[in-house]
Amino acid sequence: MSGIDGYTKFVNGGFGKKIAGTVGLPQPTVLRRYAVGQQLIEGPAAIAGIGDAPALDAVRSVLSDAGANLVDAQSDSEYNEKLSAVVFDATAARTLDQLQQLRATVGPAMKKLGKNGRIVVLSAVPAEETDVEAAATQQALEGITRSLGKEMRAGGTANLLRISQDAPDEALEGPLRFFLSSRSAYVSGQPVTIGAGDVPTIADVHVPLKGEVAVITGAARGIGAEIAKVFARAGAKVIAVDIPAAGDSLAKVANSIGAVALQLDITAPDAGERIAKAVAQHADKLDVIVHNAGITRDKLFVNTDENRWGSVLDVNLQSQFRMNRVLLDPSVQGGLKDGGRIVSVASISGIGGNRGQSNYAASKAGVIGMVRQLAKELEGRNITVNAVAPGFIETEMTAKIPMGTREVGRRLNSLLQGGQPVDVGEAIAFFAEPASAGVTGQVLRVCGQSQLGA
Ligand code: NAD
Numbered sequence: 292m293s294g295i296d297g298y299t300k301f302v303n304g305g306f307g308k309k310i311a312g313t314v315g316l317p318q319p320t321v322l323r324r325y326a327v328g329q330q331l332i333e334g335p336a337a338i339a340g341i342g343d344a345p346a347l348d349a350v351r352s353v354l355s356d357a358g359a360n361l362v363d364a365q366s367d368s369e370y371n372e373k374l375s376a377v378v379f380d381a382t383a384a385r386t387l388d389q390l391q392q393l394r395a396t397v398g399p400a401m402k403k404l405g406k407n408g409r410i411v412v413l414s415a416v417p418a419e420e421t422d423v424e425a426a427a428t429q430q431a432l433e434g435i436t437r438s439l440g441k442e443m444r445a446g447g448t449a450n451l452l453r454i455s456q457d458a459p460d461e462a463l464e465g466p467l468r469f470f471l472s473s474r475s476a477y478v479s480g481q482p483v484t485i486g487a488g489d490v491p492t493i494a495d496v497h498v499p500l501k502g503e504v505a506v507i508t509g510a511a512r513g514i515g516a517e518i519a520k521v522f523a524r525a526g527a528k529v530i531a532v533d534i535p536a537a538g539d540s541l542a543k544v545a546n547s548i549g550a551v552a553l554q555l556d557i558t559a560p561d562a563g564e565r566i567a568k569a570v571a572q573h574a575d576k577l578d579v580i581v582h583n584a585g586i587t588r589d590k591l592f593v594n595t596d597e598n599r600w601g602s603v604l605d606v607n608l609q610s611q612f613r614m615n616r617v618l619l620d621p622s623v624q625g626g627l628k629d630g631g632r633i634v635s636v637a638s639i640s641g642i643g644g645n646r647g648q649s650n651y652a653a654s655k656a657g658v659i660g661m662v663r664q665l666a667k668e669l670e671g672r673n674i675t676v677n678a679v680a681p682g683f684i685e686t687e688m689t690a691k692i693p694m695g696t697r698e699v700g701r702r703l704n705s706l707l708q709g710g711q712p713v714d715v716g717e718a719i720a721f722f723a724e725p726a727s728a729g730v731t732g733q734v735l736r737v738c739g740q741s742q743l744g745a
Contacts, residue, residue, distance in 0.1 A: 296685065318707070331354075350467065357468075366396055373403060376471050390431060406446055409447065409448055412452070413451075415453065452467065469718075486730070488728030490725070495526075502526065503528070504527065509585060511538075521713060525724075551573050577618065578631050587651050591647055603650040607654035608657045636715070636719070638655040
Protein backbone atom coordinates (compact mmCIF):
# COMPACT_ATOMS: atom_id res chain seq x y z
CA MET A 292 0.00 0.00 0.00
CA SER A 293 2.94 2.39 -0.52
CA GLY A 294 1.87 5.91 -1.48
CA ILE A 295 -1.69 5.28 -0.28
CA ASP A 296 -2.96 7.96 2.12
CA GLY A 297 -3.44 7.12 5.80
CA TYR A 298 -7.22 7.31 5.77
CA THR A 299 -7.52 4.91 2.82
CA LYS A 300 -5.21 2.46 4.62
CA PHE A 301 -7.30 2.81 7.77
CA VAL A 302 -10.66 2.10 6.14
CA ASN A 303 -9.20 -0.90 4.32
CA GLY A 304 -8.24 -2.55 7.60
CA GLY A 305 -10.77 -4.64 9.59
CA PHE A 306 -11.42 -2.12 12.39
CA GLY A 307 -11.41 0.97 10.14
CA LYS A 308 -13.73 -0.68 7.67
CA LYS A 309 -16.22 -1.44 10.42
CA ILE A 310 -16.15 2.11 11.79
CA ALA A 311 -16.42 3.71 8.33
CA GLY A 312 -19.35 1.43 7.49
CA THR A 313 -21.16 2.18 10.76
CA VAL A 314 -20.66 5.95 10.64
CA GLY A 315 -21.15 6.21 6.87
CA LEU A 316 -17.70 7.61 6.07
CA PRO A 317 -16.24 7.42 2.54
CA GLN A 318 -14.60 4.05 1.87
CA PRO A 319 -12.01 4.38 -0.90
CA THR A 320 -10.82 1.12 -2.44
CA VAL A 321 -7.09 0.46 -2.87
CA LEU A 322 -6.88 0.64 -6.67
CA ARG A 323 -5.42 -2.16 -8.78
CA ARG A 324 -2.35 -0.80 -10.57
CA TYR A 325 -0.27 -2.19 -13.38
CA ALA A 326 2.68 -4.51 -12.83
CA VAL A 327 4.67 -6.03 -15.70
CA GLY A 328 3.05 -9.18 -17.04
CA GLN A 329 -0.29 -8.42 -15.41
CA GLN A 330 -3.40 -9.74 -17.21
CA LEU A 331 -5.52 -7.10 -18.92
CA ILE A 332 -8.55 -7.98 -16.78
CA GLU A 333 -8.89 -10.58 -14.05
CA GLY A 334 -12.33 -12.07 -14.72
CA PRO A 335 -14.99 -12.36 -17.43
CA ALA A 336 -16.15 -9.44 -19.57
CA ALA A 337 -19.72 -8.86 -20.74
CA ILE A 338 -20.04 -7.33 -24.18
CA ALA A 339 -23.06 -6.08 -26.07
CA GLY A 340 -24.08 -3.40 -28.51
CA ILE A 341 -26.76 -1.71 -30.54
CA GLY A 342 -27.65 -2.83 -34.07
CA ASP A 343 -24.79 -4.55 -35.83
CA ALA A 344 -22.36 -3.18 -33.21
CA PRO A 345 -19.50 -2.79 -35.70
CA ALA A 346 -16.78 -2.20 -33.11
CA LEU A 347 -17.42 -5.42 -31.20
CA ASP A 348 -15.16 -7.49 -33.49
CA ALA A 349 -12.16 -5.45 -32.35
CA VAL A 350 -13.35 -5.75 -28.74
CA ARG A 351 -13.64 -9.55 -29.02
CA SER A 352 -10.20 -9.78 -30.52
CA VAL A 353 -8.53 -7.66 -27.77
CA LEU A 354 -10.32 -9.52 -24.99
CA SER A 355 -9.71 -12.99 -26.38
CA ASP A 356 -6.02 -12.15 -26.98
CA ALA A 357 -5.88 -11.21 -23.33
CA GLY A 358 -7.35 -14.59 -22.40
CA ALA A 359 -10.53 -13.05 -21.01
CA ASN A 360 -13.70 -15.07 -20.80
CA LEU A 361 -16.41 -13.34 -22.88
CA VAL A 362 -20.08 -13.25 -22.05
CA ASP A 363 -22.48 -11.97 -24.71
CA ALA A 364 -24.69 -9.71 -22.65
CA GLN A 365 -28.42 -9.57 -23.41
CA SER A 366 -31.14 -7.38 -22.01
CA ASP A 367 -31.79 -8.30 -18.37
CA SER A 368 -29.01 -10.94 -18.37
CA GLU A 369 -28.20 -12.72 -15.14
CA TYR A 370 -24.60 -13.47 -14.28
CA ASN A 371 -23.21 -16.31 -12.22
CA GLU A 372 -19.77 -14.82 -11.72
CA LYS A 373 -18.44 -11.39 -10.86
CA LEU A 374 -17.55 -9.48 -14.03
CA SER A 375 -14.33 -7.54 -14.56
CA ALA A 376 -15.49 -5.44 -17.47
CA VAL A 377 -18.49 -4.39 -19.51
CA VAL A 378 -18.01 -3.08 -23.05
CA PHE A 379 -21.03 -1.64 -24.82
CA ASP A 380 -20.84 -0.67 -28.49
CA ALA A 381 -23.30 2.15 -29.13
CA THR A 382 -21.59 3.40 -32.30
CA ALA A 383 -24.61 2.36 -34.39
CA ALA A 384 -27.18 4.07 -32.16
CA ARG A 385 -29.18 6.59 -34.15
CA THR A 386 -32.37 7.04 -32.12
CA LEU A 387 -32.99 7.98 -28.54
CA ASP A 388 -35.20 4.90 -28.07
CA GLN A 389 -32.16 2.71 -28.72
CA LEU A 390 -30.57 3.99 -25.51
CA GLN A 391 -33.06 1.75 -23.69
CA GLN A 392 -30.95 -1.19 -24.91
CA LEU A 393 -27.93 0.22 -23.13
CA ARG A 394 -29.94 0.70 -19.96
CA ALA A 395 -31.36 -2.83 -20.06
CA THR A 396 -28.01 -4.49 -20.83
CA VAL A 397 -25.42 -2.48 -18.95
CA GLY A 398 -27.59 -2.12 -15.83
CA PRO A 399 -27.62 -5.81 -14.83
CA ALA A 400 -23.97 -6.23 -15.86
CA MET A 401 -22.94 -3.22 -13.78
CA LYS A 402 -24.53 -4.82 -10.70
CA LYS A 403 -22.24 -7.81 -11.15
CA LEU A 404 -19.00 -5.84 -11.59
CA GLY A 405 -16.31 -6.85 -9.12
CA LYS A 406 -13.64 -4.66 -7.51
CA ASN A 407 -11.83 -2.27 -9.90
CA GLY A 408 -14.40 -3.09 -12.59
CA ARG A 409 -14.38 -1.34 -15.95
CA ILE A 410 -17.16 -0.01 -18.14
CA VAL A 411 -16.16 1.16 -21.61
CA VAL A 412 -18.85 2.65 -23.83
CA LEU A 413 -18.05 2.96 -27.53
CA SER A 414 -19.72 5.73 -29.46
CA ALA A 415 -19.59 7.63 -32.72
CA VAL A 416 -18.48 11.28 -32.79
CA PRO A 417 -21.60 13.45 -32.30
CA ALA A 418 -20.19 16.26 -34.48
CA GLU A 419 -19.85 13.84 -37.40
CA GLU A 420 -23.57 12.99 -37.37
CA THR A 421 -25.77 14.67 -39.98
CA ASP A 422 -29.08 13.72 -38.39
CA VAL A 423 -30.22 15.72 -35.35
CA GLU A 424 -31.57 12.75 -33.38
CA ALA A 425 -28.44 10.72 -34.10
CA ALA A 426 -26.24 13.59 -32.83
CA ALA A 427 -28.39 13.89 -29.70
CA THR A 428 -28.25 10.12 -29.14
CA GLN A 429 -24.48 10.01 -29.48
CA GLN A 430 -24.07 13.03 -27.20
CA ALA A 431 -26.37 11.39 -24.64
CA LEU A 432 -23.76 8.65 -24.27
CA GLU A 433 -21.38 11.15 -22.70
CA GLY A 434 -23.96 12.07 -20.06
CA ILE A 435 -24.62 8.40 -19.38
CA THR A 436 -20.94 7.45 -19.11
CA ARG A 437 -20.07 10.37 -16.85
CA SER A 438 -22.98 9.41 -14.59
CA LEU A 439 -21.93 5.75 -14.52
CA GLY A 440 -18.45 6.91 -13.46
CA LYS A 441 -20.08 8.63 -10.49
CA GLU A 442 -22.11 5.52 -9.61
CA MET A 443 -19.28 2.97 -9.89
CA ARG A 444 -18.25 1.32 -6.66
CA ALA A 445 -15.11 -0.34 -5.32
CA GLY A 446 -12.53 1.37 -7.52
CA GLY A 447 -14.47 0.93 -10.77
CA THR A 448 -14.24 3.32 -13.71
CA ALA A 449 -16.47 4.14 -16.70
CA ASN A 450 -15.13 5.85 -19.81
CA LEU A 451 -16.28 6.72 -23.32
CA LEU A 452 -14.34 6.00 -26.51
CA ARG A 453 -15.61 7.96 -29.49
CA ILE A 454 -14.67 6.36 -32.77
CA SER A 455 -14.49 8.72 -35.73
CA GLN A 456 -15.61 7.64 -39.19
CA ASP A 457 -11.97 8.19 -40.26
CA ALA A 458 -10.51 5.80 -37.69
CA PRO A 459 -9.07 2.58 -39.13
CA ASP A 460 -10.22 -0.66 -37.44
CA GLU A 461 -6.84 -1.13 -35.70
CA ALA A 462 -7.07 2.28 -33.99
CA LEU A 463 -9.39 1.03 -31.25
CA GLU A 464 -7.07 -1.58 -29.81
CA GLY A 465 -4.57 0.65 -27.95
CA PRO A 466 -7.20 2.91 -26.33
CA LEU A 467 -9.42 -0.06 -25.46
CA ARG A 468 -6.54 -1.83 -23.77
CA PHE A 469 -5.65 1.27 -21.78
CA PHE A 470 -9.18 1.91 -20.53
CA LEU A 471 -9.81 -1.74 -19.64
CA SER A 472 -6.50 -2.17 -17.86
CA SER A 473 -5.29 -1.11 -14.43
CA ARG A 474 -3.13 1.50 -16.18
CA SER A 475 -6.20 3.76 -16.20
CA ALA A 476 -6.83 3.25 -12.47
CA TYR A 477 -7.45 6.96 -11.78
CA VAL A 478 -9.25 7.89 -15.03
CA SER A 479 -13.02 7.87 -14.90
CA GLY A 480 -15.95 9.59 -16.59
CA GLN A 481 -13.77 10.74 -19.49
CA PRO A 482 -14.41 10.83 -23.24
CA VAL A 483 -11.55 10.26 -25.70
CA THR A 484 -11.87 10.52 -29.49
CA ILE A 485 -10.09 8.11 -31.80
CA GLY A 486 -9.46 9.36 -35.31
CA ALA A 487 -7.40 8.65 -38.39
CA GLY A 488 -3.85 7.42 -37.99
CA ASP A 489 -1.27 5.00 -39.23
CA VAL A 490 -1.64 2.44 -36.45
CA PRO A 491 0.89 -0.40 -36.29
CA THR A 492 0.09 -3.77 -34.72
CA ILE A 493 1.19 -3.99 -31.10
CA ALA A 494 4.21 -6.27 -30.92
CA ASP A 495 4.39 -6.67 -27.14
CA VAL A 496 1.77 -5.08 -24.90
CA HIS A 497 4.15 -5.02 -21.94
CA VAL A 498 6.86 -2.98 -23.70
CA PRO A 499 4.81 -0.71 -25.97
CA LEU A 500 7.57 1.91 -26.14
CA LYS A 501 10.40 -0.47 -26.98
CA GLY A 502 13.12 1.28 -28.99
CA GLU A 503 11.56 4.73 -28.54
CA VAL A 504 13.49 7.76 -27.34
CA ALA A 505 11.66 10.16 -25.03
CA VAL A 506 12.57 13.50 -23.48
CA ILE A 507 10.80 14.14 -20.17
CA THR A 508 11.06 17.53 -18.47
CA GLY A 509 10.79 18.01 -14.70
CA ALA A 510 11.89 14.41 -14.18
CA ALA A 511 13.83 14.81 -10.92
CA ARG A 512 10.84 14.18 -8.68
CA GLY A 513 7.08 13.85 -8.35
CA ILE A 514 5.05 13.13 -11.44
CA GLY A 515 7.98 13.61 -13.84
CA ALA A 516 10.14 11.01 -12.07
CA GLU A 517 7.27 8.55 -12.27
CA ILE A 518 6.63 9.30 -15.96
CA ALA A 519 10.31 8.52 -16.56
CA LYS A 520 9.99 5.21 -14.69
CA VAL A 521 6.84 4.21 -16.57
CA PHE A 522 8.52 5.03 -19.89
CA ALA A 523 11.61 3.00 -18.98
CA ARG A 524 9.44 0.07 -17.89
CA ALA A 525 7.62 0.32 -21.24
CA GLY A 526 10.96 -0.05 -23.04
CA ALA A 527 11.84 3.58 -23.88
CA LYS A 528 15.23 5.25 -23.64
CA VAL A 529 14.67 8.33 -21.52
CA ILE A 530 16.41 11.69 -21.51
CA ALA A 531 15.44 13.13 -18.16
CA VAL A 532 15.56 16.93 -17.86
CA ASP A 533 15.46 19.09 -14.74
CA ILE A 534 17.03 22.26 -13.31
CA PRO A 535 20.67 22.13 -12.14
CA ALA A 536 19.53 22.70 -8.51
CA ALA A 537 17.72 19.35 -8.70
CA GLY A 538 20.82 17.68 -10.18
CA ASP A 539 21.30 15.10 -7.41
CA SER A 540 17.74 13.80 -7.47
CA LEU A 541 17.75 13.90 -11.26
CA ALA A 542 20.89 11.74 -11.31
CA LYS A 543 19.28 9.30 -8.86
CA VAL A 544 16.15 8.92 -11.02
CA ALA A 545 18.20 8.63 -14.21
CA ASN A 546 20.58 6.03 -12.74
CA SER A 547 17.72 3.91 -11.45
CA ILE A 548 16.29 3.49 -14.96
CA GLY A 549 19.36 3.78 -17.18
CA ALA A 550 18.31 7.22 -18.43
CA VAL A 551 20.43 10.16 -19.58
CA ALA A 552 20.26 13.08 -17.13
CA LEU A 553 20.24 16.55 -18.67
CA GLN A 554 20.53 19.48 -16.25
CA LEU A 555 18.70 22.30 -17.92
CA ASP A 556 16.37 25.13 -17.00
CA ILE A 557 13.68 24.86 -19.67
CA THR A 558 13.15 28.63 -19.62
CA ALA A 559 16.64 29.12 -21.07
CA PRO A 560 16.33 30.66 -24.55
CA ASP A 561 18.40 27.82 -26.04
CA ALA A 562 16.62 24.98 -24.14
CA GLY A 563 15.29 23.42 -27.37
CA GLU A 564 18.74 23.42 -28.99
CA ARG A 565 20.31 21.87 -25.89
CA ILE A 566 17.72 19.11 -25.78
CA ALA A 567 18.22 18.39 -29.50
CA LYS A 568 21.97 18.25 -28.93
CA ALA A 569 21.57 15.77 -26.08
CA VAL A 570 19.26 13.61 -28.22
CA ALA A 571 21.72 13.65 -31.12
CA GLN A 572 24.54 12.60 -28.74
CA HIS A 573 22.69 9.60 -27.34
CA ALA A 574 20.28 8.48 -30.07
CA ASP A 575 19.56 8.90 -33.74
CA LYS A 576 16.01 10.23 -33.40
CA LEU A 577 13.50 11.66 -30.95
CA ASP A 578 10.11 9.92 -30.74
CA VAL A 579 8.41 11.59 -27.78
CA ILE A 580 8.53 14.91 -25.94
CA VAL A 581 6.81 15.05 -22.56
CA HIS A 582 6.37 18.60 -21.29
CA ASN A 583 5.86 17.92 -17.59
CA ALA A 584 7.95 20.55 -15.71
CA GLY A 585 5.68 23.02 -13.99
CA ILE A 586 5.49 25.39 -11.05
CA THR A 587 2.85 27.15 -8.97
CA ARG A 588 3.11 30.65 -7.45
CA ASP A 589 -0.37 30.91 -5.91
CA LYS A 590 -1.89 34.23 -4.82
CA LEU A 591 -5.27 35.81 -5.27
CA PHE A 592 -5.41 37.55 -8.65
CA VAL A 593 -5.43 41.03 -7.08
CA ASN A 594 -2.17 40.24 -5.24
CA THR A 595 -0.38 38.54 -8.13
CA ASP A 596 2.66 40.58 -9.13
CA GLU A 597 4.47 40.60 -12.46
CA ASN A 598 7.01 38.03 -11.33
CA ARG A 599 4.50 35.49 -10.03
CA TRP A 600 2.50 35.86 -13.21
CA GLY A 601 5.45 35.80 -15.59
CA SER A 602 7.40 32.91 -14.05
CA VAL A 603 4.41 30.55 -14.04
CA LEU A 604 3.46 31.39 -17.63
CA ASP A 605 7.08 31.05 -18.72
CA VAL A 606 7.84 27.66 -17.13
CA ASN A 607 4.43 26.08 -17.72
CA LEU A 608 3.67 27.32 -21.22
CA GLN A 609 5.96 29.72 -23.04
CA SER A 610 9.00 27.48 -22.65
CA GLN A 611 7.02 24.72 -24.41
CA PHE A 612 6.45 27.01 -27.39
CA ARG A 613 10.16 27.80 -27.62
CA MET A 614 11.25 24.17 -27.28
CA ASN A 615 8.60 22.93 -29.72
CA ARG A 616 9.67 25.47 -32.31
CA VAL A 617 13.20 24.03 -32.33
CA LEU A 618 12.31 20.37 -31.86
CA LEU A 619 9.68 20.47 -34.61
CA ASP A 620 12.08 21.94 -37.15
CA PRO A 621 12.78 19.04 -39.54
CA SER A 622 16.28 20.42 -40.21
CA VAL A 623 17.31 20.12 -36.53
CA GLN A 624 19.36 17.05 -35.74
CA GLY A 625 17.88 15.45 -32.62
CA GLY A 626 14.46 17.03 -33.32
CA LEU A 627 11.14 15.18 -33.19
CA LYS A 628 10.67 12.69 -36.01
CA ASP A 629 7.57 12.58 -38.21
CA GLY A 630 5.13 10.16 -36.57
CA GLY A 631 6.38 11.34 -33.15
CA ARG A 632 4.45 12.36 -30.06
CA ILE A 633 4.10 15.47 -27.93
CA VAL A 634 2.37 15.09 -24.57
CA SER A 635 1.91 18.08 -22.25
CA VAL A 636 0.87 18.08 -18.64
CA ALA A 637 -2.05 20.44 -18.06
CA SER A 638 -4.22 20.44 -14.91
CA ILE A 639 -7.89 20.39 -13.98
CA SER A 640 -7.15 23.90 -12.73
CA GLY A 641 -6.80 24.86 -16.39
CA ILE A 642 -10.25 23.43 -17.08
CA GLY A 643 -12.27 24.68 -14.13
CA GLY A 644 -10.08 27.47 -12.75
CA ASN A 645 -8.99 27.59 -9.14
CA ARG A 646 -9.06 30.23 -6.42
CA GLY A 647 -5.60 31.74 -6.03
CA GLN A 648 -4.37 30.18 -9.26
CA SER A 649 -5.27 32.59 -12.07
CA ASN A 650 -1.66 32.51 -13.30
CA TYR A 651 -1.41 28.71 -13.08
CA ALA A 652 -4.88 28.17 -14.61
CA ALA A 653 -3.96 30.56 -17.44
CA SER A 654 -0.83 28.54 -18.15
CA LYS A 655 -2.59 25.18 -18.03
CA ALA A 656 -5.61 26.32 -20.07
CA GLY A 657 -3.06 27.73 -22.50
CA VAL A 658 -1.43 24.28 -22.69
CA ILE A 659 -4.81 22.84 -23.68
CA GLY A 660 -5.28 25.50 -26.36
CA MET A 661 -1.77 24.89 -27.67
CA VAL A 662 -2.25 21.13 -27.80
CA ARG A 663 -5.53 21.34 -29.72
CA GLN A 664 -4.17 23.74 -32.34
CA LEU A 665 -0.79 22.06 -32.70
CA ALA A 666 -2.51 18.70 -33.18
CA LYS A 667 -4.24 20.08 -36.28
CA GLU A 668 -1.06 21.66 -37.60
CA LEU A 669 0.96 18.48 -37.23
CA GLU A 670 -1.58 16.03 -38.67
CA GLY A 671 0.28 16.03 -41.99
CA ARG A 672 3.43 14.81 -40.24
CA ASN A 673 1.55 12.14 -38.25
CA ILE A 674 2.74 13.75 -35.03
CA THR A 675 0.11 13.49 -32.31
CA VAL A 676 -0.23 16.17 -29.64
CA ASN A 677 -2.22 15.51 -26.47
CA ALA A 678 -2.50 16.70 -22.89
CA VAL A 679 -3.08 15.00 -19.61
CA ALA A 680 -4.88 17.05 -16.96
CA PRO A 681 -4.14 15.66 -13.49
CA GLY A 682 -6.43 16.31 -10.57
CA PHE A 683 -5.26 15.81 -7.00
CA ILE A 684 -2.08 13.74 -7.21
CA GLU A 685 -0.10 12.73 -4.10
CA THR A 686 3.18 14.65 -4.60
CA GLU A 687 5.33 17.22 -2.81
CA MET A 688 3.29 19.89 -4.62
CA THR A 689 0.02 18.73 -3.02
CA ALA A 690 1.64 17.82 0.33
CA LYS A 691 2.18 21.57 0.81
CA ILE A 692 -1.57 22.32 0.67
CA PRO A 693 -3.01 23.05 4.17
CA MET A 694 -4.51 19.88 5.69
CA GLY A 695 -8.22 20.77 5.51
CA THR A 696 -8.09 21.87 1.86
CA ARG A 697 -5.87 18.90 1.05
CA GLU A 698 -8.35 16.42 2.49
CA VAL A 699 -11.22 18.01 0.51
CA GLY A 700 -9.19 17.87 -2.73
CA ARG A 701 -8.29 14.27 -2.08
CA ARG A 702 -11.83 12.99 -1.42
CA LEU A 703 -13.99 15.09 -3.78
CA ASN A 704 -13.86 12.64 -6.65
CA SER A 705 -15.62 9.46 -7.70
CA LEU A 706 -12.76 7.27 -6.43
CA LEU A 707 -12.64 9.06 -3.03
CA GLN A 708 -8.83 9.36 -3.01
CA GLY A 709 -5.89 11.21 -4.52
CA GLY A 710 -4.16 9.76 -7.56
CA GLN A 711 -0.59 8.48 -7.59
CA PRO A 712 2.10 10.01 -9.84
CA VAL A 713 2.22 6.68 -11.67
CA ASP A 714 -1.39 7.21 -12.81
CA VAL A 715 -0.32 10.32 -14.72
CA GLY A 716 2.71 8.43 -16.06
CA GLU A 717 0.50 5.64 -17.40
CA ALA A 718 -1.83 8.09 -19.19
CA ILE A 719 1.12 9.88 -20.78
CA ALA A 720 2.65 6.58 -21.88
CA PHE A 721 -0.69 5.66 -23.42
CA PHE A 722 -0.65 8.80 -25.59
CA ALA A 723 2.99 8.14 -26.48
CA GLU A 724 2.48 4.57 -27.70
CA PRO A 725 2.58 3.78 -31.42
CA ALA A 726 -0.87 2.16 -30.99
CA SER A 727 -2.30 5.59 -30.09
CA ALA A 728 -1.56 6.99 -33.56
CA GLY A 729 -5.27 7.77 -34.00
CA VAL A 730 -5.51 9.81 -30.82
CA THR A 731 -4.61 13.48 -31.16
CA GLY A 732 -5.76 16.86 -29.84
CA GLN A 733 -7.21 15.19 -26.75
CA VAL A 734 -7.18 16.32 -23.13
CA LEU A 735 -7.48 13.42 -20.73
CA ARG A 736 -8.24 14.17 -17.11
CA VAL A 737 -6.46 11.90 -14.66
CA CYS A 738 -8.44 13.03 -11.67
CA GLY A 739 -10.66 10.19 -10.45
CA GLN A 740 -13.54 12.26 -11.92
CA SER A 741 -12.86 15.13 -9.57
CA GLN A 742 -15.63 17.56 -8.80
CA LEU A 743 -13.00 20.30 -8.52
CA GLY A 744 -12.03 21.82 -11.83
CA ALA A 745 -15.29 20.53 -13.21
P1 NAD B 1 6.92 18.92 -8.54
O1 NAD B 1 7.10 20.32 -8.07
O2 NAD B 1 7.01 17.82 -7.56
O3 NAD B 1 7.94 18.61 -9.74
C1 NAD B 1 8.14 19.51 -10.82
C2 NAD B 1 9.53 19.29 -11.37
O4 NAD B 1 9.72 20.25 -12.42
C3 NAD B 1 10.62 19.54 -10.32
O5 NAD B 1 11.55 18.51 -10.33
C4 NAD B 1 11.21 20.87 -10.75
O6 NAD B 1 12.58 21.00 -10.41
C5 NAD B 1 11.00 20.81 -12.27
N1 NAD B 1 11.08 22.16 -12.84
C6 NAD B 1 10.48 23.28 -12.38
N2 NAD B 1 10.86 24.33 -13.11
C7 NAD B 1 11.72 23.87 -14.05
C8 NAD B 1 12.46 24.48 -15.09
N3 NAD B 1 12.40 25.80 -15.30
N4 NAD B 1 13.26 23.72 -15.87
C9 NAD B 1 13.34 22.37 -15.65
N5 NAD B 1 12.65 21.74 -14.68
C10 NAD B 1 11.86 22.48 -13.89
O7 NAD B 1 5.50 18.92 -9.29
P2 NAD B 1 4.57 17.70 -9.68
O8 NAD B 1 3.45 17.64 -8.73
O9 NAD B 1 5.35 16.48 -9.96
O10 NAD B 1 3.97 18.28 -11.04
C11 NAD B 1 4.40 17.90 -12.35
C12 NAD B 1 3.46 18.51 -13.37
O11 NAD B 1 2.12 18.10 -13.09
C13 NAD B 1 3.43 20.03 -13.35
O12 NAD B 1 3.29 20.52 -14.66
C14 NAD B 1 2.20 20.34 -12.53
O13 NAD B 1 1.69 21.61 -12.83
C15 NAD B 1 1.29 19.24 -12.98
N6 NAD B 1 0.19 18.93 -12.06
C16 NAD B 1 0.41 18.42 -10.82
C17 NAD B 1 -0.66 18.11 -10.00
C18 NAD B 1 -0.51 17.49 -8.64
O14 NAD B 1 -1.52 17.21 -8.00
N7 NAD B 1 0.69 17.26 -8.15
C19 NAD B 1 -1.97 18.35 -10.45
C20 NAD B 1 -2.16 18.90 -11.71
C21 NAD B 1 -1.07 19.16 -12.51
